[in-house]
Every structure is written in structure tokens, then in C-alpha cells.
Amino acid sequence: MANIAQDTADFAELRGMGYIYVDKTxxxxxxxxxxxxxxxxxxxxxxxxxxxxxxxSTLKCIFQGRRDLFAGLAIDKLDYD
Structure with missing residues (x-):
């Protein structure tokens, strides 16, 4: 079961550590x-x-082109170049 992050607002860290993320992409x-x-x-x-x-932080990762972080999220299926 995934954990809930309580002390970070860094999108890359949340996704990298497997924390629960409510998809707002x-x-x-x-x-x-x-x-x-x-x-x-x-x-x-x-x-x-x-x-x-x-x-x-999420917007920053989008604009940096870090598509690997968005696997399985709504924006992964959308075009945003």
C-alpha cells in the first residue's frame, strides 16, 4: 500500500518514492x-x-519534459509539447 506524503511538495519526489498522488494533471x-x-x-x-x-512543482516537471514522472497519469495520454 502506498504512503501519504506529509512533508514534501516536490512532485518528482512524490512520484519517485511511490507516494499517493491525486492526479490533477x-x-x-x-x-x-x-x-x-x-x-x-x-x-x-x-x-x-x-x-x-x-x-x-508539477508544472515545473511538465515544462522540463520529465515525461517519465507522468506515466499512468492523465497528462501522459495528452499532447502538450
Whole structure:
């Protein structure tokens, strides 16, 4: 059974250590491939300990092209070059 990470917000570490990860890559794919956005900046406002750092870490891995980390996740089946 996989463990739940409590002390890290690093996507690569979560995936590498086999921790449970709730897949939010499909909404991230929609965000990074949106063509009809008014501007180019996004303001992420969420409460403390709500996953902001993990989301940024996930985006970082996407933009670094670390596809191996996304095996089995929704974004693995989507085109995002």
C-alpha cells in the first residue's frame, strides 16, 4: 500500500518514492494549452497547505519534459509539447 506524503511538495519526489498522488494533471493540461486566455499571468490564490507548491512543482516537471514522472497519469495520454 502506498504512503501519504506529509512533508514534501516536490512532485518528482512524490512520484519517485511511490507516494499517493491525486492526479490533477488534466486540469493543468487545460491551463497550459488554453488558447483563449485574456492574459498570460495567473494568480493562484488558495488557503495555506492547499497544494500550491505541489502544483508549481508539477508544472515545473511538465515544462522540463520529465515525461517519465507522468506515466499512468492523465497528462501522459495528452499532447502538450
Amino acid at each position: 488534466e486540469p493543468l493540461h487545460r491551463l497550459i494549452t488554453a488558447r483563449d486566455i485574456g492574459g498570460k499571468l495567473f494568480f493562484v490564490s488558495r488557503p495555506r497547505r492547499f497544494g500550491k507548491s505541489l502544483m508549481i
